[in-house]
Amino acid sequence: MGLFDQILGSVTNSNQPGGLGKLVSIANTIQQISDSTGTDSSTMQSILSVVGKQVHSSLQTKQANEGTEAVENLVNQFAGTSPDSQAVDSLFSPVIQQQVAQIAADRTGLDPALIQQLLPSLVPLVLNFLQSGGNPLLNKFLDADGDGDVDIADAIKLASRFLGK
Template sequence: MGLFDQIVGAINNPNQEGSDSQLSNILGTVQQLSGNLGGDFGATQAAMSILGGHVRSALQQKREESGSTGTQEIINQFAGTTPNPLAVTSLFSPSQIIDIVQSISEKTGFDVSQVQNLLPTLVPVILNLLKTGNNPQNPEQASNNVLNSFLDADGDGDVDVADVMGMAGRFLGG
């Protein structure tokens, strides 16, 4: 089952945190970022996909170091739709951030400063997508199927958060 299917499942499951309004807020944040960057939604989605791969690797490493509960704590602490530089630094070292910024800049056409300004918003947004699988009665519980699906993907390097955003727009009728 794909990541978007897991998110929709979470939205439809009263025992999970996901909701139409959460997905709508995430999509609205990404659309607003795109507008701030000259309206290039495709480039913003591409940046999210590239960043999604880095977030997956960082969360997989955190899971190896501190277990599923530690990974879930990062999601709970930093998921959102507002900029949070601590979300970025909690996942990535300074040298990783430089590499990520350069990679996104090269592949999207955004200049380095634009990408640096995007990261504190896009990282929490990606974490917020993953938070949809939380159990609202026990958010610390490490049984978040959306997060697990994201982390246990086939490793093909294709973390298409952009596809999730496109499907979210269609799902919400936008």
């Protein structure tokens, strides 16, 4: 079963982590961030793509070094819809934060400083999307089969379309 099939299954099963209520909350928060920064949805998806890929890489490294339980604990600790600079610092060194902001800036034309300021809002959203122990979305996100196709922005875009956002 692919990532998008799992997302759709999560959306239709309100008892499963990642259900409709959580997706609505995430999509609404992303829309608020987009509105407050004056960015369109395409720009926000590009930023989320960059952030999601770096979160993916950081979580895979953490899993390899500390195990899946450590990853689940980190996701559960920092997932949310409120800004949290500790979430960013837990996953990214200051150098990586700058690199993520620069890559996203190169893709979007936005100021890297603005993107770096958004990281404390975006990282908890990505983690919120993955939250809860045993969540098949988290397991798929951390899938080490090397297909390289995991893109959180695509997942958020799909969820937003499903929700009519």
